Amino acid sequence: MQVNLSQPRPLPDRTATDLGGPHPAGRVGMVSGGTPQALRLHPIAPDAPVPVYRPYLASEVQDAARGALEAGWLGMGKLTRNFEEALEAYLGLDGRHVVSANSCTEAIHIAARLIGLKPGDEVICPSFTYVAGHQAISRTGADVVFCDVEDRHLSIDPDRVAELITDRTRAILAVDYLGLPCRLEEIMAIARAHGLRVIEDAAHAFGSHGASGRVGSFGDITCFSFGPVKTITTLEGGAVVTPNAGDVQVLHELRHLGIDADTDARYRNQRNWEFDVVRQGYRCHLGSVPAAIGLAQMALVDEFIANRQQYCRFYDEAFRDLDGVQLFETDWEGVAPYIYVIRVSANVRADLIEHLKRLGIATGIHFLGAHGFSFYKDCRRGDLSVTDRVTQQVLTLPLHPYMDESTLARVADGVRSFFTGSAAVPAARINAG
Numbered sequence: 001m002q003v004n005l006s007q008p009r010p011l012p013d014r015t016a017t018d019l020g021g022p023h024p025a026g027r028v029g030m031v032s033g034g035t036p037q038a039l040r041l042h043p044i045a046p047d048a049p050v051p052v053y054r055p056y057l058a059s060e061v062q063d064a065a066r067g068a069l070e071a072g073w074l075g076m077g078k079l080t081r082n083f084e085e086a087l088e089a090y091l092g093l094d095g096r097h098v099v100s101a102n103s104c105t106e107a108i109h110i111a112a113r114l115i116g117l118k119p120g121d122e123v124i125c126p127s128f129t130y131v132a133g134h135q136a137i138s139r140t141g142a143d144v145v146f147c148d149v150e151d152r153h154l155s156i157d158p159d160r161v162a163e164l165i166t167d168r169t170r171a172i173l174a175v176d177y178l179g180l181p182c183r184l185e186e187i188m189a190i191a192r193a194h195g196l197r198v199i200e201d202a203a204h205a206f207g208s209h210g211a212s213g214r215v216g217s218f219g220d221i222t223c224f225s226f227g228p229v230k231t232i233t234t235l236e237g238g239a240v241v242t243p244n245a246g247d248v249q250v251l252h253e254l255r256h257l258g259i260d261a262d263t264d265a266r267y268r269n270q271r272n273w274e275f276d277v278v279r280q281g282y283r284c285h286l287g288s289v290p291a292a293i294g295l296a297q298m299a300l301v302d303e304f305i306a307n308r309q310q311y312c313r314f315y316d317e318a319f320r321d322l323d324g325v326q327l328f329e330t331d332w333e334g335v336a337p338y339i340y341v342i343r344v345s346a347n348v349r350a351d352l353i354e355h356l357k358r359l360g361i362a363t364g365i366h367f368l369g370a371h372g373f374s375f376y377k378d379c380r381r382g383d384l385s386v387t388d389r390v391t392q393q394v395l396t397l398p399l400h401p402y403m404d405e406s407t408l409a410r411v412a413d414g415v416r417s418f419f420t421g422s423a424a425v426p427a428a429r430i431n432a433g
């Protein structure tokens, strides 16, 4: 297949390494609007398996973790606050506040507690999402009520949300599928009209822009994930963004055992031995080592996102003429893609997965409809036909923060050869747009 190559250019100030050590070929260039970019991970050998995910944990990330370990303050501390401040600055939060957590699941859980969800309440959620959000809601005793997704970007369908509102409804969980922002403005309008809260599960969308700005900088409550394979990772981690200064203290208490007066001290790497316990809390704070890793990842986040956009455009161009493949309607501008998903017809998906597996290319399925799970079998209230259809169609292809052209071509050729019997990608090239 043809790709537009250019000569690699050495990195001026950073050494490219993979998980193991220095790697001279780590400077292979990728074309981005004619500008070569550093490839900071080992390229994947032509006969090696291509994983769906490949987190970036190279030297600067390891150095940051080592520094935090050597400092010896392992729990929540200065670095935790530094990471939260880095998130606030990056997201351009104007008067909004970040409270970190040890996962997005826990971030959604404390957000759910913050808004007072309790048994008897209902929360309208897409069935088509990861069960983490449902679990965080149902843990409060509130009932999950499944809503269908819209066909275009597979986020909760605002036109269907209104039909599901009852006098028990308290909140809506909206998910930014694969990094594509949901129709939050419409969801917020519905919520305002009915006095509901909105938790945006932006686990996939750190760095994405919606119509009103960067995800997290508008709306009600937003939760991010920094899990092992997310756009940036703290190994495990997450954060809540709230517009209300008064929520911060409550979130601190919820995050740390209901303790009222310890966070400020911990943010100075100290402990406050005089405190009260003022509510039922949980233990889901972010420690210093994950925060240090997060800070190192934040230094590269723009590069991670630009690369991911570029790889998505490459795939789009490679698949655009394939009859059997449906692409998402987006040019990826302003989107921080967490995964790259295609839609194929249900009766070929298993064969395509097998075909790619034989070529050493791993795939994933995001997501199964949660209304099919035993625990949530009674949570369906109405039509879920888009969910039922797309759960049979979606297929996740490899997307990493750094990919070289031969890995991208392997994946693209693998998919193409399944549909056409021929691997060549006409005029496929990296197009930074």
Ligand SMILES: Cc1ncc(COP(=O)(O)O)c(C=O)c1O
Binding pocket: 102, 103, 104, 105, 106, 129, 130, 132, 133, 175, 201, 203, 204, 224, 225, 226, 227, 237, 238
């Ligand atoms: C849509 C969605 N929400 C929430 C989560 C949970 O994130 P975490 O693993 O940080 O708890 C995930 C994890 O992948 C997810 O895909």
